[in-house]
Amino acid sequence: MDIHGSRPNEFKTVEGWLDSEAKPGRVDIFGISGYGGVGKSYLLNQVLEYSQPMSRGYLKITADGQDSSILGDFMALYDRKFAPKTVPSGKPNFDYFPHARALVQQRARLTKRIEGEIEKADMPEAAKKAARLIFAAGTTVNKYSKKTKDAVDFKALQEAGAVEGLDMGIDFLGRVGVMVGTSWLPGPVKNVLGITYRERLRTDLYGLSSDEWVADLCAILNRPQRKDRYRLFESPIEGLDRLLLVIDDFEILGKTIADFVTSALIPALEHANFHSTVIILGRDALPDAHVSFQHHLSRLVRDKIRLERFPDDVARQMFREAGHPDSDIPTLMEESQGYPFLVSLLCEAKGGGVSFYQQLYERTTRWMAPMEKQWVIPLSYLDRVTKPAIEAMLPDAPASVVMEWFKHEASLRDPNAEWYVIAPYIRRMLKEYHCKEIGPKRQLEMIAKGEEASLLA
Numbered sequence: 179m180d181i182h183g184s185r186p187n188e189f190k191t192v193e194g195w196l197d198s199e200a201k202p203g204r205v206d207i208f209g210i211s212g213y214g215g216v217g218k219s220y221l222l223n224q225v226l227e228y229s230q231p232m233s234r235g236y237l238k239i240t241a242d243g244q245d246s247s248i249l250g251d252f253m254a255l256y257d258r259k260f261a262p263k264t265v266p267s268g269k270p271n272f273d274y275f276p277h278a279r280a281l282v283q284q285r286a287r288l289t290k291r292i293e294g295e296i297e298k299a300d301m302p303e304a305a306k307k308a309a310r311l312i313f314a315a316g317t318t319v320n321k322y323s324k325k326t327k328d329a330v331d332f333k334a335l336q337e338a339g340a341v342e343g344l345d346m347g348i349d350f351l352g353r354v355g356v357m358v359g360t361s362w363l364p365g366p367v368k369n370v371l372g373i374t375y376r377e378r379l380r381t382d383l384y385g386l387s388s389d390e391w392v393a394d395l396c397a398i399l400n401r402p403q404r405k406d407r408y409r410l411f412e413s414p415i416e417g418l419d420r421l422l423l424v425i426d427d428f429e430i431l432g433k434t435i436a437d438f439v440t441s442a443l444i445p446a447l448e449h450a451n452f453h454s455t456v457i458i459l460g461r462d463a464l465p466d467a468h469v470s471f472q473h474h475l476s477r478l479v480r481d482k483i484r485l486e487r488f489p490d491d492v493a494r495q496m497f498r499e500a501g502h503p504d505s506d507i508p509t510l511m512e513e514s515q516g517y518p519f520l521v522s523l524l525c526e527a528k529g530g531g532v533s534f535y536q537q538l539y540e541r542t543t544r545w546m547a548p549m550e551k552q553w554v555i556p557l558s559y560l561d562r563v564t565k566p567a568i569e570a571m572l573p574d575a576p577a578s579v580v581m582e583w584f585k586h587e588a589s590l591r592d593p594n595a596e597w598y599v600i601a602p603y604i605r606r607m608l609k610e611y612h613c614k615e616i617g618p619k620r621q622l623e624m625i626a627k628g629e630e631a632s633l634l635a
């Protein structure tokens with residue numbers, strides 16, 4: 179069944195987002211949210227395939243979480259995702275992002291120097307690790323601001339065994355000059371004088387990265403800005419005059435780029451001489467994905483949708499089209515509950531192998547650390563996730579750490595519940611998966627244990 183059959187309304191809505199007339203300086207933000215595997219990326223890709231925005235002047239840039247090796251590395255994400263080496267309809271072997279690329283190179287030089295200093299520094303290994311991680315995340319360090327600590331990816335620190343080195347690592351980076359700059363000259367003045375490029379590389383990485391990126395986009399879209407007249411412009415791509423920025427997998431990518439996008443990039447786009455359409459896909463709705471979407475960016479959020487499972491008639495029809503006999507359909511409906519990823523797996527498997535719960539388990543936990551994966555299944559037996567309930571289910575784990583992690587784990591939480599609990603469909607799937615591993619008898623014990631622990635909540 180094609181997308182017009184499975185998601186007709188959502189298709190029209192998203193297609194409509196791309197229908198606006200181009201207005202330079204306008205920024206429109208849209209959100210698509212929903213559980214993992216519900217079909218967010220699929221829907222957007224279908225809309226883009228059908229409506230071919232390229233042919234209507236859009237330059238599409240996609241940042242997603244596909245490449246897990248660079249998720250915590252701000253500069254690598256900037257270099258490879260925001261400033262891709264090849265641009266659709268562009269000339270082959272031509273770098274359309276010279277300013278962004280130069281910044282990446284300059285920053286790499288600085289990184290080498292800072293890493294040398296970290297290496298030489300007389301401080302414990304944990305502090306060195308913390309300093310390296312903070313620096314790689316591109317977080318601006320200001321030792322007087324608590325913000326830095328909030329912005330640090332706590333999970334990455336834990337995995338590296340660097341938590342206890344955090345304060346010392348921050349102090350160290352402050353000492354070697356990776357600190358917030360207080361003076362703020364307008365961008366053009368700074369650039370003309372060339373003064374603060376180096377300073378900004380250290381202290382205003384997000385602002386500088388945005389300015390350089392926007393300058394490259396102005397060139398590609400052939401919309402030079404007055405303040406950039408000293409820059410070299412060449413090779414605009416014929417027919418392109420507006421930007422479509424897609425940020426997918428925001429629940430994971432956001433850990434590294436949310437501050438950059440919300441505090442620097444979107445404000446820079448508002449000053450750019452072209453129209454920007456930003457579509458953000460993630461498991462949480464925009465206001466829950468980052469606080470700025472409730473505050474200063476809320477005026478730019480034009481629309482958002484939440485995807486749910488397929489209606490029953492759509493799922494049934496898909497099973498029929500995949501060649502399943504009518505007699506199998508009630509079981510398939512029960513197994514999939516109409517969730518697109520499960521429906522598509524069952525359509526492919528024509529009968530549903532055991533491995534399909536495993537595939538969903540792997541998809542749901544794909545970005546979790548090994549330790550977190552161990553917590554997931556016991557927590558799926560809880561009707562409410564609270565500290566005492568965690569202590570009962572996971573006696574060997576640090577309950578407050580598990581609780582904090584759970585609160586921020588958008589892949590699991592039920593966004594509709596008033597308390598913390600795993601989403602019903604994921605709970606069900608995790609328990610089915612577990613049952614295959616431990617058998618129904620031991621599972622009954624787990625269920626009883628979960629019920630008892632939930633009462634402690």
Ligand SMILES: Nc1ncnc2c1ncn2[C@@H]1O[C@H](COP(=O)(O)OP(=O)(O)OP(=O)(O)O)[C@@H](O)[C@H]1O
Binds near residue numbers: 461
């Ligand atoms: N409308 C649809 N019609 C047919 N199949 C679909 C549809 N939506 C989703 N699917 C199937 O479900 C799979 C998962 O969808 P998708 O990758 O878009 O999920 P997602 O919401 O982006 O998940 P994640 O949050 O994990 O990135 C697709 O690969 C596709 O096989």
Ligand SMILES: [Mg+2]
Binds near residue numbers: 427
């Ligand atoms: Mg996706």
